[in-house]
Amino acid sequence: MNLTLKIWRQKNAKEAGNLVTYQVKDISEDMSFLEMFDVLNEQLVHKGEEPIAFDHDCREGICGMCSMFINGRAHGPAQGTTTCQLHMRKFKDGDTIVVEPWRARAFPVVKDLIVDRSAFDRVISSGGFISVNTGNAKDANNIPVPKQDADNAFAAAACIGCGACVAACKNSSAMLFVSAKVSQLALLPQGAIERESRVLNMVKQMDEEGFGNCTNTYACEAECPKEISVENIARMNREYLRANLK
Amino acid sequence: MTKLDSKIPEGPLETKWTHYKSTIPLVNPSNKRSMEVIIVGSGLAGASAASSLAELGYQVKCFCFQDSPRRAHSIAAQGGINAAKNYQNDGDSTFRLFYDTVKGGDYRSREGNVYRLAEVSANIIDQCVAQGVPFAREYGGYLSNRSFGGTQVQRTFYAAGQTGQQLLLGAYSGLERQVGLGTVKMYSRHEMLEIVVIDGKARGIIARDLISGKLERHFGHAVLLCSGGYGNVFYLSTNAMGSNVTAAWKAHRRGALFGNPCFTQIHPTCIPVSGDHQSKLTLMSESLRNDGRIWVPKKKDDSRKPVDIPEEERDYYLERRYPAFGNLVPRDVASRAAKERCDAGYGVGTSKMAVYLDFAFNTLRYGKVEANKRSIHNPSQEELKKLGQEVIKEKYGNLFEMYEKITGENPYEMPMRIYPAVHYTMGGLWVDYELMTTVPGLYSLGEANFSDHGANRLGASALMQGLADGYFVIPYTIGSYLSKDISTKAIPTDHAAFMDAEKNAQERLDKLMNIKGTKSADHFHKKLGKVMWDKCGMARNEKGLTEAISEIRAIREEFWKDLRIPGTQNELNTELEKAGRVADFLELGELMCQDALLRKESCGGHFREESQTPDGEAKRDDDNFSYVAAWEFKDAGKWELHKEELIFDIVHPTQRSYK
Numbered sequence: 001m002n003l004t005l006k007i008w009r010q011k012n013a014k015e016a017g018n019l020v021t022y023q024v025k026d027i028s029e030d031m032s033f034l035e036m037f038d039v040l041n042e043q044l045v046h047k048g049e050e051p052i053a054f055d056h057d058c059r060e061g062i063c064g065m066c067s068m069f070i071n072g073r074a075h076g077p078a079q080g081t082t083t084c085q086l087h088m089r090k091f092k093d094g095d096t097i098v099v100e101p102w103r104a105r106a107f108p109v110v111k112d113l114i115v116d117r118s119a120f121d122r123v124i125s126s127g128g129f130i131s132v133n134t135g136n137a138k139d140a141n142n143i144p145v146p147k148q149d150a151d152n153a154f155a156a157a158a159c160i161g162c163g164a165c166v167a168a169c170k171n172s173s174a175m176l177f178v179s180a181k182v183s184q185l186a187l188l189p190q191g192a193i194e195r196e197s198r199v200l201n202m203v204k205q206m207d208e209e210g211f212g213n214c215t216n217t218y219a220c221e222a223e224c225p226k227e228i229s230v231e232n233i234a235r236m237n238r239e240y241l242r243a244n245l246k
Numbered sequence: 247m248t249k250l251d252s253k254i255p256e257g258p259l260e261t262k263w264t265h266y267k268s269t270i271p272l273v274n275p276s277n278k279r280s281m282e283v284i285i286v287g288s289g290l291a292g293a294s295a296a297s298s299l300a301e302l303g304y305q306v307k308c309f310c311f312q313d314s315p316r317r318a319h320s321i322a323a324q325g326g327i328n329a330a331k332n333y334q335n336d337g338d339s340t341f342r343l344f345y346d347t348v349k350g351g352d353y354r355s356r357e358g359n360v361y362r363l364a365e366v367s368a369n370i371i372d373q374c375v376a377q378g379v380p381f382a383r384e385y386g387g388y389l390s391n392r393s394f395g396g397t398q399v400q401r402t403f404y405a406a407g408q409t410g411q412q413l414l415l416g417a418y419s420g421l422e423r424q425v426g427l428g429t430v431k432m433y434s435r436h437e438m439l440e441i442v443v444i445d446g447k448a449r450g451i452i453a454r455d456l457i458s459g460k461l462e463r464h465f466g467h468a469v470l471l472c473s474g475g476y477g478n479v480f481y482l483s484t485n486a487m488g489s490n491v492t493a494a495w496k497a498h499r500r501g502a503l504f505g506n507p508c509f510t511q512i513h514p515t516c517i518p519v520s521g522d523h524q525s526k527l528t529l530m531s532e533s534l535r536n537d538g539r540i541w542v543p544k545k546k547d548d549s550r551k552p553v554d555i556p557e558e559e560r561d562y563y564l565e566r567r568y569p570a571f572g573n574l575v576p577r578d579v580a581s582r583a584a585k586e587r588c589d590a591g592y593g594v595g596t597s598k599m600a601v602y603l604d605f606a607f608n609t610l611r612y613g614k615v616e617a618n619k620r621s622i623h624n625p626s627q628e629e630l631k632k633l634g635q636e637v638i639k640e641k642y643g644n645l646f647e648m649y650e651k652i653t654g655e656n657p658y659e660m661p662m663r664i665y666p667a668v669h670y671t672m673g674g675l676w677v678d679y680e681l682m683t684t685v686p687g688l689y690s691l692g693e694a695n696f697s698d699h700g701a702n703r704l705g706a707s708a709l710m711q712g713l714a715d716g717y718f719v720i721p722y723t724i725g726s727y728l729s730k731d732i733s734t735k736a737i738p739t740d741h742a743a744f745m746d747a748e749k750n751a752q753e754r755l756d757k758l759m760n761i762k763g764t765k766s767a768d769h770f771h772k773k774l775g776k777v778m779w780d781k782c783g784m785a786r787n788e789k790g791l792t793e794a795i796s797e798i799r800a801i802r803e804e805f806w807k808d809l810r811i812p813g814t815q816n817e818l819n820t821e822l823e824k825a826g827r828v829a830d831f832l833e834l835g836e837l838m839c840q841d842a843l844l845r846k847e848s849c850g851g852h853f854r855e856e857s858q859t860p861d862g863e864a865k866r867d868d869d870n871f872s873y874v875a876a877w878e879f880k881d882a883g884k885w886e887l888h889k890e891e892l893i894f895d896i897v898h899p900t901q902r903s904y905k
């Protein structure tokens with residue numbers, strides 16, 4: 001198929017960017033969206049132009065590195081799918097596709113489609129852990145965990161830290177990401193000990209990073225490639241309230 | 247000449263590690279605070295080492311090329327992690343895990359190392375659970391296990407199909423905790439480009455800030471390379487796009503020997519290449535072979551749909567060749583057999599480089615069981631199929647979905663098409679028992695080193711090794727070196743050695759930028775990958791390897807004449823990053839072929855066509871090749887071989903058979 005692409009080009013964090021139009025031809029429907037970008041970049045290099053910078057690594061939908069805003073949707077049109085797992089059979093010959101980076105105050109653009117998501121790392125380092133040093137642990141089966149809690153914790157832990165929830169939200173809220181980690185650890189007996197300080201610290205850091213407030217539009221859940229549930233947000237709100245009451 | 251001393255402690259196997267730990271010199275806490283350690287890599291090995299060393303009091307600097315340490319390729323591991331917990335009461339023990347691993351490695355690993363690995367395996371699970379890693383559990387709340395890779399006990403711990411992700415996020419949370427405490431400084435989007443050696447000891451690195459393009463000098467009393475495997479030398483592999491050999495290769499060029507470079511693991515069940523655009527390959531878990539039957543048509547170029555090919559015109563070649571193990575033969579055997587059929591012209595799909603993995607037979611079988619369970623009498627074929635599909639969905643639903651996303655085909659109705667793909671590299675930097683390379687103060691952990699897996703890695707053991715190295719081995723062994731180094735003050739980074747190393751890195755970048763040729767880095771990478779795959783892949787022979795060496799040299803020459811990198815050095819430049827990695831792969835590829843050429847035996851993942859039994863199976867040659875091949879870099883295209891003899895006191899090597 002032949003496609004028209006309108007892609008955000010921005011030289012670096014300081015300069016302004018704009019959409020640039022490119023044509024690609026003979027795209028096979030078996031290609032992934034990123035392989036289509038490979039074809040375009042190969043063309044650009046051939047012409048001596050700078051290829052489009054975009055983040056990607058595993059190309060299996062698990063590392064959370066890929067991050068494209070495609071036709072107005074984080075990770076594009078397919079439900080529960082990262083950009084790297086989106087395939088061209090979702091598009092038609094002659095389509096025009098607009099590709100932009102994640103947009104959020106807390107995720108400044110680095111170059112073209114690459115943004116800086118280090119705010120997420122700082123939120124985790126403010127409390128997204130259990131304080132256990134190597135060697136402290138006792139036999140693993142000394143901490144039985146009800147299967148239901150373990151399964152819920154696992155579902156929350158499936159978050160890949162991609163930031164699509166922030167990009168999809170009109171307020172650029174990071175609630176889904178932060179609540180997934182808070183939930184995972186609060187649900188487990190190992191994590192319960194620090195649950196109050198954890199939620200307070202993580203929410204504080206989240207606010208400091210410039211993420212917006214949550215107004216319950218649920219756009220995050222709809223665009224999350226791992227289908228993380230907004231129930232986690234409710235759980236985090238309860239955790240937060242509980243910690244403040246103490 | 248470098249002398250290889252594996253430093254395996256004296257004494258009985260069972261007490262070597264305990265004895266070692268209780269007798270090594272220690273570094274006192276106040277001295278630790280003034281000692282700095284550089285860690286390159288934030289995967290399971292790097293992240294676990296970083297947090298553990300920081301907890302002990304060392305000042306740590308950790309580097310990764312991704313935008314966050316959480317994205318290291320360990321994240322992609324699916325199946326599980328082994329540990330000798332014996333929670334299932336099925337007879338597992340440290341000794342059994344040790345034995346299985348030495349045998350699985352086709353007797354090309356060190357007994358002392360492997361025993362230690364088995365010994366600390368149980369602590370890993372304890373540590374991870376304490377961190378909040380959500381492993382699968384039974385209804386009673388206790389941890390669940392499954393069997394993996396043909397072992398006879400259930401010792402594999404898992405978190406659905408996302409074990410690597412959950413383990414890495416656990417290690418990452420420990421790392422981020424130390425970042426918050428100020429004991430680890432994290433350098434994301436940084437790539438290590440040089441090792442700094444002063445008076446024969448590793449004292450730092452040169453790293454490029456991938457956003458600004460600037461080179462930086464970093465001092466460390468010791469340097470740990472935890473930079474992962476080099477499977478991407480084949481261009482197509484199950485590794486992430488950025489996985490590379492650069493860190494290990496720079497160390498190799500500075501004097502660290504490279505162990506068993508040709509030992510590569512090729513996984514039999516991956517989604518096949520769909521066209522020239524292919525950028526990477528995706529694994530389909532090995533567990534599918536429990537219910538899928540592998541076949542190709544008996545007739546060449548049979549273009550009928552698989553469902554239209556009648557039973558008697560199908561060749562279930564694994565069942566035919568290996569009646570005892572059938573579809574469950576080990577990875578290396580299954581991979582080679584698929585290649586043999588495709589090379590002979592029986593492959594399927596548009597590329598003809600694939601075989602069928604067919605669930606129809608077992609779908610019906612499950613359907614019958616279900617029908618009986620539900621007392622449905624005389625069910626129709628359609629009913630049986632539907633009932634069976636429900637069972638298959640419950641077992642493999644997410645894999646079937648992933649397959650459909652990638653191929654656009656529905657594997658419930660049509661057999662999957664699969665083909666082997668490069669998956670893991672057993673070779674890597676040579677290290678001794680303390681995980682130190684031949685450069686004092688330079689260590690290597692995880693997939694980047696060569697230790698523990700011999701010529702073939704068993705499933706679910708790479709995660710175990712990475713975490714063993716980082717959590718439980720290096721915190722002890724590094725003390726034995728640093729305790730002698732407490733009087734060394736931090737060396738200022740304007741020292742001549744730092745300036746030299748930086749100049750080296752700079753010159754290399756300049757050289758790459760200044761070629762100004764016509765072809766992209768990918769162009770050369772694909773060419774190299776094809777040579778490696780065809781001639782140093784699943785089956786190797788003297789003629790092919792000799793040709794490969796000259797072909798790789800020619801590609802390398804062309805690369806340095808005709809490479810094109812648009813843009814400049816002083817900015818984020820993904821083409822420059824790629825080019826640097828491809829340049830190193832072009833040197834490594836040649837060494838892999840040299841190593842494969844020299845090893846005239848077949849063992850594990852290394853199959854030399856000249857060394858087979860009369861019925862076409864791999865034949866080891868213990869009399870001549872029971873050694874680790876450790877290569878010393880002399881000059882581009884020139885190496886000197888050192889041999890570390892392998893001694894088996896406990897497990898006695900035998901030939902494997904699956905007939």
Ligand SMILES: Cc1cc2nc3c(=O)[nH]c(=O)nc-3n(C[C@H](O)[C@H](O)[C@H](O)COP(=O)(O)OP(=O)(O)OC[C@H]3O[C@@H](n4cnc5c(N)ncnc54)[C@H](O)[C@@H]3O)c2cc1C
Nearest residue numbers: 287288289290291311320325326438474692693706708709
């Ligand atoms: C698809 C897949 C499935 C797998 N499934 C399993 C399984 O079920 N069980 C199992 O046991 N094993 C499995 N493995 C193998 C296992 O995942 C890996 O061997 C292991 O995770 C490697 O960990 P590591 O820490 O050594 O390296 P990695 O996780 O690859 O980390 C490498 C780190 O080094 C950094 N780095 C590299 N080069 C540089 C440089 N020059 N400068 C700065 N930083 C650098 C990277 O940024 C990264 O942080 C699987 C592998 C794959 C590919």
Ligand code: SF4
Nearest residue numbers: 159160162163165224
């Ligand atoms: S919650 Fe979903 S969208 Fe947000 S970071 Fe996690 S995986 Fe991405």
Ligand code: FES
Nearest residue numbers: 057059064066084
């Ligand atoms: S590249 Fe890893 S999730 Fe898309």
